[in-house]
Amino acid sequence: MTTDNTLLALRGVDKVFPGVKALNGVDFTLRKGEIHALLGENGAGKSTLIKVMTGVYRRDGGQIVLADDEISPANTGEAQNLGISTVYQEVNLLPNLSVAQNLYLGREPMRFGLIHWRKMNRDARELLAGYDLDIDVTAPLTTYSVAIQQLIAIARGVAMSAKVLILDEPTASLDADEVASLFNIMRELRDKGIGIVFVTHFLDQVYAVCDRITILRNGTLVGEYDAATLTQQQLVSHMLGKELEKAVHEKVDHAEEQNREKLLEVHSASSDVLQPLNVSVCAGQVVGLAGLLGSGRTELCRLVFGLDAVKEGEVKLSGNPIKFTNTRQAVLAGMGLCPEDRKRDGIFGPMSIRENMIMALQNKRGWWRYIPMKKQRELAEHYVKALRIATSDIEKPINQLSGGNQQKVILARWLASEPHLLLLDEPTRGIDVGAHAEIIQLIRKLCEDGLGLLVASSELEELVEFADKVVVMRDRRKVAEVSGSDISQQNIMQAIAGQ
Amino acid sequence: MLHKKFLPLYVTSLLFALLFLAGSIQFENFGTLRVFMNLFTDNAFLIIVAIGMTFVILSGGIDLSVGSTIALSGVIIGVLLEAGWHPLPAFAVVLVLGTLFGAVMGAIIHYYQLQPFIVTLAGMFFARGLSSVISEESIPIMHEFYDDVAMFGFELPGGAWLGSSTIIALTVLVLAVMLANFTRFGGRVYGLGGDTHSAALMGVPIARTTIAVYALSSFLAALAGIVFSFYTFSGYSLAAVGVELDAIAAVVIGGTLLTGGYGYVVGTLFGVLIMGVVQTYISFDGTLSSWWTKIVIGLLLFIFIAMQRFLVRR
Amino acid sequence: MGYKDLSPLVRRSIWPLLGLAVLLLANVLIAPEFFSVEIKDGRLYGSLIDVMNRAAPVALLAIGMTLVIATGGIDLSVGSVMAIAGAVSAGLIVSGVDNIALVVGGGLLAGVAAGFVNGFLVGYFGIQPIVATLILMVAGRGIAQLINSGQIVTFHHDAFEFLGVGYFFGLPFPIVLVVIAFVLVQLLMRRTALGMFVEGVGANASASHHIGINDKLIKLMVYCVSGLCAALAGMIAAADIGGSDANNAGLWLELDAILAVVIGGASLMGGRFSVFLSIIGALIIQTLTITIILSGVPPKFNLLIKAAAIVIILLLQSPEFHRQVARLKKKRGPKHAS
Amino acid sequence: TVGFSQVGSESGWRTTFSESVKAEAEKRGIDLKFSDAQQKQENQIKAVRSFIAQGVDAIVIAPVVETGWRPVLMEARRARIPVVIVDRNVAVEDGRLYVTRIAPDFTDEGRKAANWLMGATDGDCDIVELQGTVGSSAAIGRMEGFNEVIGEHPEAKIIRSQTAEFTRAKGKEVMESILKAEGGGKQVCALWSHNDEMALGAIQAIKEAGLKPGEDILVVSVDAVDDMFPALAAGEVNATIEMSPHMGGPAFDVIESYLDGKRDFEKWMVMDGRIFTQENYQAEYEVRKSN
């Protein structure tokens, strides 16, 4: 298997967490100048494999060989010194530091033994210009949305890569343009002889840039394939261990919309950042929100949910004007919001899966009506099964789940609270194809039961697939609305581009 | 350059100026260079420990041991001088021991994943306990070198005095600003306070940085102990009780967030000065009973923090 | 069954309990009659009872502190609140109020008021807990001294003194009070969803806010509970000596309370909490104090011993320490390495 | 104008002391600048400096500790401001740095207590000692004086010694444990407490252990605070050595005559404390009751 240009090789790597064998004798080979996709379901062990390579986790067995030398990095810093640079799955940057500092942390340009701030900021601006990003690099990172942070993390990883670049789901919240420019950069690096490991759940992206594919399932290696010879269908069945079934559904078109009960009506409402806009969602309808980074999709969801104040205009729920002063009122009124930044606003890290799922429902019922433990367990077990959450135990702290499974838990949280109107901000971020299909099916089923959905997503394909209506946003205002059979990637793209 | 991120700093310095002004209007002899310089002379040791504390807090930790470390340094110096040592080697011993002490606490915190609050609390008990074991009684310090250093300084107009301890404190301040904002170490400290997990994934050497931060804090506490010994000419196991809380308060008043990652060393200087002005104000007033003194300090602390909150939030 | 198979709750409880057991055993070595409990005049009498009785104020503080710490906060003012509550009750008694309900109610009210101030500053003003409560830590003792004019106010009021020195079915009344407070808090936290919400706010305040939990109100509540517990502890302390000593009542006890909570295994970053283990923490601290007294070592060694004990107990709880010990064991005795 | 730097308000005795100085100043029409150092020497030094900066006519210091006063006293001297030390001592070799010191003699207090106890027990006694705050000069001095005397009595020995930090609550707690450790306390002959507060706490512990303080266990301590007299009357306390908190009057006397030009003061005006026992407490009790 080892050819001359093998760069990094893992042999028989094991990793055990309490209760889970996350990696079981996994082999992995990365060649010079290739883009190598690492694929698998949520919880298959991709991130764990990466963290073992870069010394975040101590491996329990096996070998790692980098350019003929066996290595055992003890932390990311050592891995970096060995020439392995990594962009981890969740955005792992420092929120309090400036963008420039984040980009250059640990390798700041120095002058007279002191940090040369001006040069650092200048370099940072230039670096980001390569990603069509023109932002204030001296502002703290938190001021930017997840997607921009994601780009910054990529820029940092790419700029540091010496031999190996590892990208763990870097495109999860990027839109098509950014993805395209990232791919260009990846190809350039490949041509320079750098080996790239690329984790994603978007299969077309795999075929767009990757040369070879390694598939994991349940912590074991399924196989290594050439991208050119493996069909998408084969790929999926290797990943899931079964065929993927897809359901097609009828879209609710404009005419029908008039007959249905209006759940949400936003009448020329504006917030501190949003321009006045109109949006409506009716029962059983899925409304998609499309737009580029910073177009205001997240802001719209926050506005409806009462997290931001309505400045002008009004928001009506089931015909009644609403003025929420806190989010509990929104929850009681039958809404739910699945936030975009799950690490910051979604998960209760040290708390169990059960508690994470039950929390919204419990809050809705009030603190004094404690849901009996038996009922809690039932609910949790139910959703773990329904959403196929990979875990050994519902009492496991959520921060020990893989990223995609965490997302499923948050989704389950809101499903359990039985809302009328659900706001989903990038709900399928980091979710694998199998689960993706299941979630979409679930969403459809909920709609049939009369639930209204507002879904902000950067993934046009998915919007086309399940939305009955797509609201397109640009520069914090609504620019178009496409509905029924007019919904196609083509149409939406045009609206986004402003043609 | 009026930058938004320095806002807390502007607010703190403005509040200091306001309070000083208020005192000057109200009391004769208050608005003098002498009173202003006394703020530095009297609080030099506090400035030094608070700077060390700033680093610890920026890194997301806390160090409760500094007050006892001051006492321990004083006692060790006292004992060594009694045994006939020259102060300079005694200082070296104290500084080295102090640094080691901090490094050990940092190592325990990092390697055993224990909480800084408790580890340094144990450190506080340890240092204070050790000093009372070494000597329960206060040891007077008598040495020509001490007289010379204490006498060293520059006369300023109006009977004001720029003494050696002020000079040491200001030097530490300048070095600390450079360390915090112009070296890689500084960036790492901020990073650690921002998000330890992310910092680790970005390649920040967590172990080394954590240990270094506590070592630095204890080193500065030992240095503050030396300065304190010039201030009181003695080493006493009960000296500097509660200084850790003063230092924490100063750091926070100076605009640093206790959760770590945000704040500036210069802010801490103003934090100390503000607390100093409050004390001076109370002693110029001279009518408050013991309990009113406490209540007024609490109220002023509240007003500052409320105003800071209000002004910075906008 | 190995250590790894134990449930997390049991695993977490083992070490504090083990620490307590070790300390108690140490006492037996020092004073063989340590465990003997006799009944004198219908009252339980013995060193063990003393430990529990003396630990009562810190245990009460620790109950409130546990909740505060679970939300990611800290309450430095509890010592001063003890002094205030004692002073208020004593003040009421010496000014001629005889009704025990009024006297106790006054003290408790003072505690809730203090807690309300803390909770308001932390929850609604967004001030960092350490500083917000530092304000009352400094000013509160001043307020207590103001009420007492700086003197120790002594009083005689049998019903009130019962709080400190009374016996209830042979048990010192402070112990009974701790049990009652524990049961109440446990019911409130574990029979309703409050406990989960408290942990949620501590684990991620922003996420709680996003699902509509009123995180500010929860914070306000836990500081009020802490104030209430502190007030009760303050009244016990005053009743115990039949006087309100505003200068010294509860002095530095906030540190003991925090220590108790941490020894009980809670994280100061918030999240998971166990009121029971915090009480065990308080017992550990008190046992240590009594051990030192009984052992007869000169008082100047007190702090050193305390420091050493804390470090040992903390290490016992550290998973990394367990791993190191396990590795050592493996090296020593390969036959056990199965 | 006179600046007065007080230690703090750590005990009732201390508060009475502060109040009496204030009252005395008011009586004499002195403008008193009072500063509370909250038990911290550094605060006290700051206060003295700010008195100098304010240009007061004289300074009275009740020092937290003995050591460490030279620099600031020299500063006062340069500014030609007279300084009077009250209560605790200051350790400076150069006697010219302060006008005089008005203070009790801690060692002598310890001696008096021991002498009384040895007299009452014929020098045969197993003593429990409650120490003050570890490292405080009162605790060190009283311990030294007491031990010096009982060192001459081979039958007398201290069987248990522990700190109770000068407080009533600790006094009770520590005594309680000591009694348990001494098998109920039947063998203990006397309690020697470094101050009255601890003694008052310990008395309660003795009572709760079923013994009679003052008879089963003799009680001797220092301060003679007001609360001790009811206890003396009840026979629960055997002796206490007075330490008068009224040092304001003598201090102001000295300052006034200094400002009138007098220079030759004794360096140490010892406040000699009376000893109150079962025999002689009544008169003083009546006086205090009437206040």
Ligand SMILES: Nc1ncnc2c1ncn2[C@@H]1O[C@H](COP(=O)(O)OP(=O)(O)OP(=O)(O)O)[C@@H](O)[C@H]1O
């Ligand atoms: N710190 C941890 N402690 C315990 N278990 C963990 C930990 N991290 C991961 N696991 C478990 O290891 C398994 C593999 O997780 P991993 O994060 O590698 O999945 P992944 O393939 O990256 O999934 P995703 O596509 O959702 O990111 C999961 O079952 C997860 O629950």
Ligand SMILES: Nc1ncnc2c1ncn2[C@@H]1O[C@H](COP(=O)(O)OP(=O)(O)OP(=O)(O)O)[C@@H](O)[C@H]1O
């Ligand atoms: N390219 C950018 N330049 C400057 N600011 C931006 C940019 N992108 C986003 N922002 C900031 O983010 C805010 C809107 O972001 P929001 O998260 O609502 O967008 P979105 O449509 O949800 O996009 P996404 O979630 O994909 O980032 C803007 O008000 C702006 O302050």
Ligand SMILES: [Mg+2]
């Ligand atoms: Mg992953």
Ligand SMILES: [Mg+2]
């Ligand atoms: Mg968004």
